Amino acid sequence: MILSLWKYMQGYVVIQVRGYSPERFINLCANKNIYIWNVRKISEGYVFCISGKAFFMLSPIAKKTKCRVKILEKVGLPFKFLRVKKRKYFFYGLLFSIASVILLSFFVWRIEIDGNLNYTNEEITAYLAQQNITIGSLKPKIKCSELDDQLLSHFNKTMWVSSELVGTKLIIHIREGVESEIIVDNKKPCDMIATKKGTVVSIITRTGTPLVKQGDEVEKDAILVSGTLEIKELTEIKAVEFTHSDADIFIRTKHPYSDTLEYQYIDKQYIKEKEKKDKAFQLFHFKINVLKPNMKAFRYDTVEKQTQIEPIKNFYLPIYFTTTTYMPFEEVEKVYSPEQAKEILTQRLILHMKKLEENNIQILSNDVIFKEDKKSFIASGSIYVIEKNGDIKFFDETIRRQEYNEYFTEEDGDTP
Known part of the structure; x- marks a missing residue:
């Protein structure tokens, strides 16, 4: 393995020897310590390998043995460099291409969003643009954990968000659920009120005083659970406290x-035989149309199919090929x-x-x-x-306390 690699680094040629005495040619090579290998006999002489440097020592031997030497193949790095040297502009172009690909790998050239149902791709990408995350953004500037928190906070119906950078692609995975509840101060006293008119089907109260029961008819804005807790001894009110009401209330209502x-209505009837296609090449934001058809005589719809260059999986480049189909139609009134x-x-x-x-x-x-x-x-x-019903309504504790002034004497004035 090491010897083969050394031969490749040094460079060697595969040659054919034919003529009066090819066997003597090989013997003289051995006498002059010229190393040859992979010797094969063919109908017109011999084929073997010899280093590029030793090849130039064969001319006297060929004359002495009246043989002809023909190079069949040149193998190794020295010959590769010779070819490149002859094609220096190709070599420079290759180096420029490699440098360009390395440079482009530091940017995001594709954004994919999956799992979104309530929110469109356009809504999410518009929000990303507000956060300065667009096609062409620098990858090191995108902090995926921070982006996840921002998306969760902005889009209330998302339960879980995970973003990742793969190659030159930003992927945002979304799992949606019910709209996230608004975070409120659960220590601040409040009532729960009805948001619609209906009949109470069930009520489970966790904190607060329920003012309705199953089967009660309620009007919109009626208090369902009060944030006032009356502490009684038998039927006599001894103290009053205020709390943050919390309950699961279901009502029967109508929408x-x-x-x-x-x-x-207007029905579009497409004219298939008049359809035309346009192909375009796009680099970054520069777009070149190969041949844009003249469709001025028709009303038409367009269907665009865009393919982005992906030389390696998940390694997208800002190069696009677009095919646009122009579909002319006639409008026909129907009933x-x-x-x-x-x-x-x-x-x-x-x-x-x-x-x-x-x-x-x-x-x-x-x-x-x-x-x-x-x-x-x-x-x-x-x-x-x-449906589940009940919305919180905060109240002024001072005003509510005035309704119970007789229970707040100097002796129990510290009652919460």
Whole structure:
């Protein structure tokens, strides 16, 4: 192994010897201590390897033995350098390319986001831009742990965020859940009030005084759990304390629902035979169109497919190839039949109820009805649900205390 590497570093040639006496040629090489190896006999003489330096000692031997020497192959570093020297501009270009790739490896050239459903890629990348994290940002300036905390804080419906730098790519993994609760001071006294009108289905109170029970009808803004604790002895109030109310309250209520679909609509009919494509090359922000078709005579939609150069896995470069398909169309006025309109509105209603269920709202029933108008088909009614209710409302402890002045005498004035 070491000997083979040494031969490669020194450089050697594979030659063919033919003529009057090739055997004598080989013997004379041995007599003159010229090292040869891998000797093979062929129909027209011999083939063997010899160092590049020793090759120039073969001319007298060839004349003496009346043999001809032909170089079949040049192997080793010296010959590689000779080739490069002849192509110096290629060599300089190669060095420039290597240096450019090394330099580009210090930047982010691709941002990928996965797991996001409630928030679009555009919303997240816009926020990243506010934090000065964009395509072309320096990798050392991106602190993934800090970025995770910022994303969790800004996007309330995220339960977990993990970002990582892989090659020249920034990957942001997101797991979404229910909207994060706003952090409040749980030591500050407050009541819990109803946010909607409805019927109490269940109430589990952890702190505070419940003012309603199962089956009670409540109005919007009614106090469900009071932050006032009356400490009694039998029926007599001995002291009053104030606390931060906390409870799980579920009420049966209704959500108004309304949706409209106009009978007349515009249908796009695409003209397949008129479709045209444009290919473009982009380096950083500089874009060159190979041939942009003339589509002035048509109204058209475009579909763009962009491919980013990735010479090595996860090592993206700011080089893009884009194919744009221009799809001309004609607009044709059409009219939904009542059956079609009802089916579309029904599917919209089902989708709306699914979204409610995704937010942990239990659907009981609905009384949505469909009716025809002169120009449109209308769905209207209510969706009856059971949902968690109750919002905190802070109160001024001093004002609330005035309602119980008779219980705060000089003797118990220190009562909290």
